[in-house]
Amino acid sequence: MPGKFQGVTIEDVARHAGVSTATVSRFLNHSDKIAPLTAARIQHAVSELGYQPGMAARVLAGGKTHALGLVVDEIKGEFFNPMLRGISAAAGEAGYELLINATAPGRRPAGFPLGEKNTDGLIVFTDSLPDKELRRMHQAGFPCVLLHRSAPAGLAMPCVTVENKRGARDMVDYLIEQRGYRRIAFLRGAEGHEDSSWRERGYREALESHGLPYDEKLIGNGFFDEQQARETVTGWIRRGLKMEVIFAADDDSAIGAMLAVKEAGLRVPQDIAIVGFDDIRLARYLSPPLTTVRAPIEKAARLAVEQLVRLIETGSADPLTLLPTELIIRESCGFA
Amino acid sequence: MPGKFQGVTIEDVARHAGVSTATVSRFLNHSDKIAPLTAARIQHAVSELGYQPGMAARVLAGGKTHALGLVVDEIKGEFFNPMLRGISAAAGEAGYELLINATAPGRRPAGFPLGEKNTDGLIVFTDSLPDKELRRMHQAGFPCVLLHRSAPAGLAMPCVTVENKRGARDMVDYLIEQRGYRRIAFLRGAEGHEDSSWRERGYREALESHGLPYDEKLIGNGFFDEQQARETVTGWIRRGLKMEVIFAADDDSAIGAMLAVKEAGLRVPQDIAIVGFDDIRLARYLSPPLTTVRAPIEKAARLAVEQLVRLIETGSADPLTLLPTELIIRESCGFA
DNA sequence: GTAATCTATGAAAGCGCTTACACTTTTTAC
DNA sequence: GTAAAAAGTGTAAGCGCTTTCATAGATTAC
Numbered sequence: 001m002p003g004k005f006q007g008v009t010i011e012d013v014a015r016h017a018g019v020s021t022a023t024v025s026r027f028l029n030h031s032d033k034i035a036p037l038t039a040a041r042i043q044h045a046v047s048e049l050g051y052q053p054g055m056a057a058r059v060l061a062g063g064k065t066h067a068l069g070l071v072v073d074e075i076k077g078e079f080f081n082p083m084l085r086g087i088s089a090a091a092g093e094a095g096y097e098l099l100i101n102a103t104a105p106g107r108r109p110a111g112f113p114l115g116e117k118n119t120d121g122l123i124v125f126t127d128s129l130p131d132k133e134l135r136r137m138h139q140a141g142f143p144c145v146l147l148h149r150s151a152p153a154g155l156a157m158p159c160v161t162v163e164n165k166r167g168a169r170d171m172v173d174y175l176i177e178q179r180g181y182r183r184i185a186f187l188r189g190a191e192g193h194e195d196s197s198w199r200e201r202g203y204r205e206a207l208e209s210h211g212l213p214y215d216e217k218l219i220g221n222g223f224f225d226e227q228q229a230r231e232t233v234t235g236w237i238r239r240g241l242k243m244e245v246i247f248a249a250d251d252d253s254a255i256g257a258m259l260a261v262k263e264a265g266l267r268v269p270q271d272i273a274i275v276g277f278d279d280i281r282l283a284r285y286l287s288p289p290l291t292t293v294r295a296p297i298e299k300a301a302r303l304a305v306e307q308l309v310r311l312i313e314t315g316s317a318d319p320l321t322l323l324p325t326e327l328i329i330r331e332s333c334g335f336a
Numbered sequence: 337m338p339g340k341f342q343g344v345t346i347e348d349v350a351r352h353a354g355v356s357t358a359t360v361s362r363f364l365n366h367s368d369k370i371a372p373l374t375a376a377r378i379q380h381a382v383s384e385l386g387y388q389p390g391m392a393a394r395v396l397a398g399g400k401t402h403a404l405g406l407v408v409d410e411i412k413g414e415f416f417n418p419m420l421r422g423i424s425a426a427a428g429e430a431g432y433e434l435l436i437n438a439t440a441p442g443r444r445p446a447g448f449p450l451g452e453k454n455t456d457g458l459i460v461f462t463d464s465l466p467d468k469e470l471r472r473m474h475q476a477g478f479p480c481v482l483l484h485r486s487a488p489a490g491l492a493m494p495c496v497t498v499e500n501k502r503g504a505r506d507m508v509d510y511l512i513e514q515r516g517y518r519r520i521a522f523l524r525g526a527e528g529h530e531d532s533s534w535r536e537r538g539y540r541e542a543l544e545s546h547g548l549p550y551d552e553k554l555i556g557n558g559f560f561d562e563q564q565a566r567e568t569v570t571g572w573i574r575r576g577l578k579m580e581v582i583f584a585a586d587d588d589s590a591i592g593a594m595l596a597v598k599e600a601g602l603r604v605p606q607d608i609a610i611v612g613f614d615d616i617r618l619a620r621y622l623s624p625p626l627t628t629v630r631a632p633i634e635k636a637a638r639l640a641v642e643q644l645v646r647l648i649e650t651g652s653a654d655p656l657t658l659l660p661t662e663l664i665i666r667e668s669c670g671f672a
Numbered sequence: 673g674t675a676a677t678c679t680a681t682g683a684a685a686g687c688g689c690t691t692a693c694a695c696t697t698t699t700t701a702c
Numbered sequence: 703g704t705a706a707a708a709a710g711t712g713t714a715a716g717c718g719c720t721t722t723c724a725t726a727g728a729t730t731a732c
Contacts, residue, residue: 007452007476009688020712025690032691035710055454056401057688059392060717067435075421078617084420085411088438097454099403100434102424116343118391118433140343255621281414285591287623345718356682361720371680393718396687 008051017045028053055097067097068121068308069114073128075102077224077252078280079297083147086301087123094309096120103128116142121312123147123304127192145308145317147300149194158317160304164195164277167293167325168202171275172247174327176210179334181244181273184212185236187222187229187257189249196224196249199277203247218243222253229256237264243272245333251276251283251292258286258332269334279328289330296323344387353381364389403433404457404644405450409464411438413560413588414616415633419483422637423459430645432456439464452478457648459483459640463528481644481653483636485530494647496640496657500531500613503629503661504538507611508583510663512546515670517580517609520548521572523558523565523593525585532560532585535613539583554579558589565592573600581609581669587616587628594622594668605670615664625666632659 010028014021019038026032027042034042045051059065068091072080091098101114114122121143124134131152137144138155151157175181186203189196200219207214220236222229229248236243237260246261248254254276261272268274268288276283279294303321311317346364350357355374362368363378370378381387395401404427408416427434437450450458457479460470467488473480474491487493511517522539525532536555543550556572558565565584572579573596582597584590590612597608604610604624612619615630639657647653 010690011688021689022691022713023711026711029690032711033709038710052449052451052453054396054688056392056395057717058690060390060396060687060719061689061691063690063717065392075417075424078414078417080420081411081414081416084416085438088411088436092438098436100424100436102421102428113388115388117388282618282621285618285622287621346720347718357719358683358721359681362681365720367720368681369679374680390718393687394720396689396717397719397721399687399720 008049010051010053012049013042013045013051016049017041065097065118065120066095067099067119068123068305069099069101069119070123070125071101071103071114071128072125073103078282079278082298083125083301086298087305090302090305094305096305096309116140121145121308123308124149126194143308143311145304145311147304150320156319158307158311158319158321160300160307160321160323161195162295162297162300162323163325164198164295165202165205167277167295167327168199168247169206170202170325170327171277171293172203172206173210174329175245175247175273175275175333176206176212179245179273182212183215183218183243183245185218185220185241185243185246187220187232187246187248187253189222189224189253191223193224199249217241222248222250222256224250224252226252226256226259229253230260231256233257233260234263237261237266245269245273245275248274248276251278251280251290254290254292254332255282255286258290269332273333275333283328284330286332288332291330291333292328294326294328296325299323344385346387346389348385349378349381349387352385353377401433401454401456402431403435403455404459404641405435405437405455406459406461407437407439407450407464408461409439414618415614418634419461419637422634423641426638426641430641432645452476457481457644459644460485462530479644479647481640481647483640486656492655494643494653494655494657496636496643496659497531498631498633498636498659499661500534500631501538501541503613503631503663504535504583505542506538506661506663507613507629508539508542509546510665511581511583511609511611511669512542512548515581515609518548519551519554519579519581521554521556521577521579521582523556523568523582523584523589525558525560525589527559529560535585553577558584558586558592560586560588562588562592562595565589566596567592569593569596570599573597573602579608581605581611584610584612587612587614587619587626590626590628590668591618591622594626605668609669611669619664620666622668624668627666627669628664630662630664632661635659 010021010024014024023034024042027034027039070087088098099114099119123145125147126149134152135155138157144157146157146159148161150159172184175184186200188200204214220232222232246257248257254274257274258268261268266272276290276292279292283290283292300323307317346357346360350360359370360378363370363375406423424434435450435455459481461483462485470488471491474493480493482493482495484497486495508520511520522536524536540550556568558568582593584593590610593610594604597604602608612626612628615628619626619628636659643653
């Protein structure tokens with residue numbers, strides 16, 4: 001039963017308006033001056049017939065797909081909502097269609113990988129694409145913008161992300177200076193996720209600049225995941241590890257940490273304080289409400305689209321767009 | 337600078353393999369028997385050259401886009417994550433590309449509306465498309481599946497949604513029978529959102545079947561929105577409206593209600609109990625944890641895709657798919 | 673052994689659109 | 703008034719693929 005639903009064609013419009021298809025095309029693309037009278041006749045024919053240009057033909061003839069691709073590994077976590085909203089809105093505003101491809105389930109089982117054959121450019125989220133593929137595309141001159149990751153060594157690909165290191169640094173500075181904490185544990189994020197390594201770097205810098213020792217034992221894996229973080233922290237407590245506060249690389253793992261602490265019969269923040277990163281919606285509803293670093297995710301997403309569109313249309317874009325974060329102080333870090 | 341990135345074409349492959357383009361096409365589409373030897377040669381050429389069929393030409397010539405469209409009004413609320421994950425995954429598994437269009441910001445400002453020109457079928461979420469448009473597509477024989485809404489009168493369009501009425505009915509039955517509540521307020525959802533009206537119907541049925549009066553004053557608007565719900569409930573309290581429990585049409589408005597109650601210096605659930613609908617992640621982290629009705633959103637999304645694919649490929653689909661909900665009892669409704 | 677039937681393949685006609693080029697009017701320049 | 707430039711439009715050649723139709727060779731049937 002698969003049928004063809006190509007209704008009105010440009011030819012119908014041309015006939016209806018008494019002009020050639022070329023003129024109609026020019027009218028539709030504003031690509032050339034055409035007489036006001038003719039324009040009116042075409043416009044009339046278009047709305048009369050309810051004509052809508054067929055993408056396929058347009059793409060095939062024009063070489064542009066008018067579509068942006070978004071490559072993600074998995075649609076998961078609160079992170080996604082604002083990101084998607086930003087990308088979707090910005091793409092629409094720029095006049096581009098949006099194609100989404102989740103590569104995760106078994107690494108690209110899906111139909112057609114996004115790329116130069118079906119999009120004009122790609123937004124690549126974190127490590128959803130292997131470096132090799134990134135290199136290939138860059139090599140081919142295909143526009144790509146990286147979101148929440150930096151370019152592989154030697155590749156001049158525009159990146160958009162938040163000031164992870166700075167945000168983490170600010171947070172830890174605050175914990176040390178304003179709260180007087182000394183033993184600060186850190187829960188790493190997912191492997192390969194750059195946001196995480198930058199946050200860790202910020203943590204270390206803050207320690208260093210205050211003359212505090214960096215203690216391997218105070219570093220654990222949270223994997224940006226509630227369950228995993230919970231297990232790690234439970235392990236710490238069971239082994240008698242002493243710490244005053246846990247800095248989780250994201251709010252999800254902070255939640256896991258909070259759970260673990262409570263399950264161990266300890267109080268947050270009196271026995272162990274907890275802080276996170278991202279400021280997901282949930283953060284302020286936790287008890288106690290979570291102190292965290294707010295990351296402008298939607299904004300970053302919009303900017304990534306803007307950069308990509310610039311890259312496509314003008315051939316150049318800013319190499320690096322870094323968005324500032326903001327400290328959100330709530331009760332989980334203890335009171336002043 | 338807008339360039340063309342069409343690399344290797346089918347012609348290159350044909351030449352490389354010493355066959356005609358027709359044969360290559362047949363090989364690629366498994367559409368016809370071809371000699372094993374030839375097949376091998378073509379296969380070799382394909383991987384040698386790294387050939388990937390260009391979508392545009394394929395679509396233009398073949399009449400199928402191999403893409404599914406998702407039309408939503410706005411990417412907002414916790415609801416979206418599981419839904420999108422489900423749709424994206426299912427589409428990928430079925431070998432379809434996924435196009436997403438958010439119609440909301442000013443009602444379709446975006447580039448190209450999704451439809452028969454760029455997709456093989458559409459998933460339409462709630463009231464993101466006017467009935468007129470739905471009718472037009474159905475009329476044209478274009479495959480569409482409705483998600484979380486029913487078809488306009490007289491349109492035989494497959495629908496996938498959850499058992500809203502039943503879920504609400506179960507909840508209210510529970511509140512009456514197990515908790516002994518009598519004055520149960522209801523916070524409506526967004527206008528035009530069918531989930532909401534079914535839930536309201538369930539609420540009324542439960543009242544009726546227990547011989548409780550339906551009191552207009554106990555109905556308010558929550559709009560599926562935290563802020564709006566909060567204002568409504570604050571108004572109720574200020575006006576001295578008496579109620580034992582508030583049934584919010586979704587968890588977001590339940591949160592708003594909870595805020596309002598607390599702000600008024602009352603306790604949940606001792607002074608006013610609160611229950612919601614959906615079971616978003618946040619629900620169990622609220623204090624007190626929210627009693628609610630769990631809706632299988634991701635499952636519904638997957639089924640919608642499955643129905644759509646069936647509709648596209650075989651021409652028929654189930655008229656109605658209704659997914660069961662589940663009562664999730666937590667502390668916000670009071671203890672037994 | 674000849675005719676009828678398959679099988680594997682090629683040639684070529686589009687699919688609906690854009691665009692280079694050519695052409696006919698107008699307009700402008702002097 | 704004529705030559706040169708500009709403006710508006712048509713003609714037709716593809717874009718890369720699928721698919722119908724035709725054909726050559728290999729089987730089968732008798």
